Amino acid sequence: MIKVLITGGQGQLAQALAHTQPKHQYLFATYQSKQALDITHIQQVKRYLQNNPINYLINCAAYTQVDHAETDQKRAYTINAIAPGYLANLAQEFNFTLLHISTDYVFEGLLAKPLIEGMTTNPVNYYGKTKLAGEQNILPYNIPAYIIRTSWLFDVLGDNFLTRLLKRSQQEKHIGMVYDQVSSPTYIQDLATTLWKIILQIHENPSLYQPGIYHYANEGVTSRYDLAWTIHKIGNLNCNIIPKHSSDFPGFANRPSYSVLDKEKIKSTFGLTIPHWQESLAYCLHNYRQ
Ligand SMILES: NC(=O)C1=CN([C@@H]2O[C@H](COP(=O)(O)OP(=O)(O)OC[C@H]3O[C@@H](n4cnc5c(N)ncnc54)[C@H](OP(=O)(O)O)[C@@H]3O)[C@@H](O)[C@H]2O)C=CC1
Ligand SMILES: Cc1cn([C@H]2C[C@H](O)[C@@H](COP(=O)(O)OP(=O)(O)O[C@H]3O[C@@H](C)C(=O)[C@@H](O)[C@H]3O)O2)c(=O)[nH]c1=O
Numbered sequence: 001m002i003k004v005l006i007t008g009g010q011g012q013l014a015q016a017l018a019h020t021q022p023k024h025q026y027l028f029a030t031y032q033s034k035q036a037l038d039i040t041h042i043q044q045v046k047r048y049l050q051n052n053p054i055n056y057l058i059n060c061a062a063y064t065q066v067d068h069a070e071t072d073q074k075r076a077y078t079i080n081a082i083a084p085g086y087l088a089n090l091a092q093e094f095n096f097t098l099l100h101i102s103t104d105y106v107f108e109g110l111l112a113k114p115l116i117e118g119m120t121t122n123p124v125n126y127y128g129k130t131k132l133a134g135e136q137n138i139l140p141y142n143i144p145a146y147i148i149r150t151s152w153l154f155d156v157l158g159d160n161f162l163t164r165l166l167k168r169s170q171q172e173k174h175i176g177m178v179y180d181q182v183s184s185p186t187y188i189q190d191l192a193t194t195l196w197k198i199i200l201q202i203h204e205n206p207s208l209y210q211p212g213i214y215h216y217a218n219e220g221v222t223s224r225y226d227l228a229w230t231i232h233k234i235g236n237l238n239c240n241i242i243p244k245h246s247s248d249f250p251g252f253a254n255r256p257s258y259s260v261l262d263k264e265k266i267k268s269t270f271g272l273t274i275p276h277w278q279e280s281l282a283y284c285l286h287n288y289r290q
Helices: 012-020 042-049 075-094 126-138 160-166 189-203 224-232 264-270 279-288
Strands: 004-008 029-032 056-059 095-101 145-149 174-178 214-215 240-244
Touching: 004 012, 004 189, 012 029, 012 189, 042 075, 056 075, 056 189, 075 095, 075 126, 095 189, 126 145, 145 189, 160 174, 160 224, 174 224, 189 264, 189 279, 214 264, 224 240, 224 279
Parallel strands: 004 029, 004 056, 056 095, 095 145, 145 214, 174 240
Antiparallel strands: none
């Protein structure tokens, strides 16, 4: 039996994991909401693990409001930086494999070149700083920990770029979008399917795989403006998408200009073929409309 615990169970990635969970008789997954299991309370998580032994923990719990994190620093740091260290500590004590999700925002994004796992990090906003600290609090532990950095998650459920644009297009005639932020959008269902694939492969043959940092996003590269323009085109939205500079949004936290993640490592290690973001976007919007 493979027992998997998913923290942050009400979040968009956790919901996608529930939706894509492989139907194997020997795979048993539990999704715990923040109310049921708060990862910042190590004793609570410890008690849970004493009563419910697991083989894998996928940490989907996080503070993800990038702009709010600038002022709500203590909360963001506790959830994104300190708690992942607790989980690593517990992984050592209870002998499970930790899969932790991180972000392209650990990078400064000044280099117009896809980012490899070992490249220098230098976050430009507080959310990115907390996520980087979370990685650094996990890595010193001598445990099987896989840190998956991803970028620009989208889906037709939850609160993300796509759902926000779909909602706004019903109320606003002109929507400005920055064209000086470039990355790879990631369909949440594709990421979730990949996480399950990784767990099953590691479980089958643990000695084949090296724990550490891996980058995952959909194939292809785009700016936020081009992403919005494509959503507008495929989704037939009733609004105009206007190109803007990040400086046109002065109250917002800084974002990296170029945070395209290089995915060669995860593809070659786990034998993945990753869909292009436009293909996944079209699929996701098509299913939404049916
Ligand atoms: N969204 C994106 O574009 C990207 C996300 N990521 C990373 O992917 C992961 C998943 O993101 P996503 O699904 O979008 O995030 P969501 O914000 O949708 O989900 C996070 C969940 O964690 C919960 N949570 C917050 N604090 C705690 C806590 N102390 N204990 C347990 N649960 C808690 C939240 O509850 P509540 O809402 O009630 O606070 C929420 O349900 C995160 O690590 C994020 O940093 C990486 C790149 C891009
Ligand atoms: C409101 C608005 C903002 N913007 C700009 C301002 C700002 O620079 C940028 C912010 O976009 P969003 O808030 O959609 O994206 P943001 O919340 O920064 O998205 C990030 O979330 C975290 C969790 C991650 O880990 C990242 O990978 C990334 O997905 O868009 C526009 O271009 N047009 C607008 O109408």
